[in-house]
Amino acid sequence: MSLFPRDIISAAEAIIRDFTAARVMISTAESCTGGLIAGALTEISGSSTVVDRGFVTYTNTAKIELLGVQEATLICFGAVSEETARQMAHGALFRSRADISVAVTGIAGPGGGSAEKPVGLVHLAAKSRTGALIHRKMLYGDIGRSEVRLATIRTALDIVRSLFSDR
Numbered sequence: 001m002s003l004f005p006r007d008i009i010s011a012a013e014a015i016i017r018d019f020t021a022a023r024v025m026i027s028t029a030e031s032c033t034g035g036l037i038a039g040a041l042t043e044i045s046g047s048s049t050v051v052d053r054g055f056v057t058y059t060n061t062a063k064i065e066l067l068g069v070q071e072a073t074l075i076c077f078g079a080v081s082e083e084t085a086r087q088m089a090h091g092a093l094f095r096s097r098a099d100i101s102v103a104v105t106g107i108a109g110p111g112g113g114s115a116e117k118p119v120g121l122v123h124l125a126a127k128s129r130t131g132a133l134i135h136r137k138m139l140y141g142d143i144g145r146s147e148v149r150l151a152t153i154r155t156a157l158d159i160v161r162s163l164f165s166d167r
Helices: 006-022 036-042 060-067 071-077 082-094 145-166
Strands: 026-030 051-056 100-106 121-128 133-139
Touching: 006 036, 006 145, 026 036, 026 082, 036 051, 036 145, 051 060, 051 082, 060 071, 060 082, 071 082, 082 100, 082 121, 082 133, 100 145, 121 145, 133 145
Parallel strands: 026 051, 026 100
Antiparallel strands: 100 121, 121 133
């Protein structure tokens, strides 16, 4: 029995298999998912050869201190922004031994949304040491906190696989 739905487990298994074969490591930087992406990856046996570390940076202070997100970025664009997601991915990559990082920041709800940044808005970024970067802005909608978080895990694993196949 797994903590995660079968499709998430399948995606995580594929990442662990492919990254193991290629000798590639990953790190995660998570806000709205609170470590669930790393949790999905480490649900898979053998993940210790692939998962270097995960950063749960729920507060702005944690984003600054652990990932090197610039305070000016948070002031100008907010924690839930493309700019912050990109800096989180950069920090997770270069403050680890990973070859690829993935970062997520968003509003899972039920509260916390606004007209400009509604509940269900999530910014994701994945970065590789080759300099390749993928960003996705997702508007999942007000589908419930757990569903936003699960949808974010699915998207994060998808962009990790895309970045890996493009390297």
